[in-house]
Structure formats: C-alpha cells, structure tokens
Amino acid sequence: MAPYRKRADFEKEHESDQARHMADWVLDSGDNRSMPFAIVDKRDAKVFVFDAGGRLRGAARVLLGLTRGDYAVPGVGDRKLSDIRPEERITPAGRFVASLGYNFKGKDVLWVDYKGAVSVHRVITNNPKERRLERLATPTAYDKRISYGCINVPATFFDNVVLATFTGTKGVVYVLPETRSIGEIFESYYDVDSR
Numbered sequence: 001m002a003p004y005r006k007r008a009d010f011e012k013e014h015e016s017d018q019a020r021h022m023a024d025w026v027l028d029s030g031d032n033r034s035m036p037f038a039i040v041d042k043r044d045a046k047v048f049v050f051d052a053g054g055r056l057r058g059a060a061r062v063l064l065g066l067t068r069g070d071y072a073v074p075g076v077g078d079r080k081l082s083d084i085r086p087e088e089r090i091t092p093a094g095r096f097v098a099s100l101g102y103n104f105k106g107k108d109v110l111w112v113d114y115k116g117a118v119s120v121h122r123v124i125t126n127n128p129k130e131r132r133l134e135r136l137a138t139p140t141a142y143d144k145r146i147s148y149g150c151i152n153v154p155a156t157f158f159d160n161v162v163l164a165t166f167t168g169t170k171g172v173v174y175v176l177p178e179t180r181s182i183g184e185i186f187e188s189y190y191d192v193d194s195r
Contacts, residue, residue, distance in 0.1 A: 016043065122159075
C-alpha cells in the first residue's frame with residue numbers, strides 16, 4: 001500500500017515545478033509545524049501564501065533584491081541602506097520563522113529575517129524613477145530585481161492576504177534558491193513524488 005502524501009492546494013494559480021515540490025514537501029514533512037507558510041519563488045518572482053493546512057490564501061508577483069544570490073552578506077542588516085553596495089542587495093534563500101512587526105519607520109511588515117533586516121512589505125513607491133509598481137505589473141522576473149533584499153508585494157495583497165494570514169500567529173517563509181539547489185538550502189528536503 002502506497003503511503004499517503006500530503007499535497008498543497010494551489011487552486012488555479014500558476015506555479016513553477018520548484019514551488020509545487022517545495023509546498024508539497026512542507027506539508028508532507030510537517031516542516032511548517034502547523035503554522036501558515038509562504039513560499040517565495042525567486043526565479044519566478046512570485047509569492048504564495050498558504051494556511052497551515054496547505055490551502056492557498058493568495059499569490060502575487062514580488063520585487064526582490066537587485067542581485068541574484070542565495071546568501072546574505074554577513075552584517076548587512078546592521079548597515080544603513082546607503083552603505084549597501086548593489087552586489088550586496090540579495091534576498092537570501094532559506095527557511096525563516098516569520099512574524100508581523102514594525103520597521104524602523106513604524107510601518108507594519110512581516111519580518112522574515114529580523115537580524116538581516118529582510119521583510120515582506122508593501123511595495124515602496126517614494127522614488128518614481130524606480131517604477132516599482134510598473135515592475136510588479138510586468139510578466140517577466142527580470143524586471144523584479146530592485147530592492148535591497150526585502151520582498152515587496154502589492155499593498156492590497158499585503159493588507160488582504162499577508163496580514164489576514166499572519167495576524168496573531170507566527171508562520172514560516174520559505175525563500176527558494178536561485179543559484180543553489182533546494183537540497184543545499186533545505187537539508188531535509190526530499191521529493192514527495194519519488195518517496
């Protein structure tokens with residue numbers, strides 16, 4: 001008798017194979033510890049937010065760190081933004097226990113890596129030259145590379161999905177790698193289909 005495999009419910013949302021396999025692993029392994037979770041697919045520049053049981057709460061395009069990479073520069077979270085060089089503006093890959101809080105300007109954010117100063121937050125639009133709203137609207141992932149490492153989402157998505165899902169509870173944010181393999185970043189990862 002084949003073992004029962006838990007699967008994430010992406011509903012009708014388009015997902016990459018990497019995001020699908022990761023979401024299925026999270027549920028099958030119980031790695032989310034019965035908490036809501038999000039998967040950030042850096043290659044596709046998209047985030048998927050799930051309830052604790054793996055049902056999709058919402059998905060959106062995201063803006064990510066300017067530079068491709070999977071590891072943050074040590075100490076980057078302790079520096080002023082003006083001191084972070086372009087090649088250091090990386091959204092790190094990994095498993096992060098996340099919770100809602102406030103940034104240094106008093107804005108609510110979902111802290112992904114507090115020490116590294118990485119969060120999920122509403123898209124910042126105070127510099128018109130960056131065209132962040134326009135970048136979010138394009139279908140290509142290349143246009144989404146602009147932040148200092150944070151994960152920028154549409155304001156309505158943050159308000160209606162992120163806040164609604166993570167208010168009153170911690171959660172887990174899985175940021176998928178783009179230069180390394182999933183197995184290198186998530187050591188206990190296995191392919192649910194081949195188990």
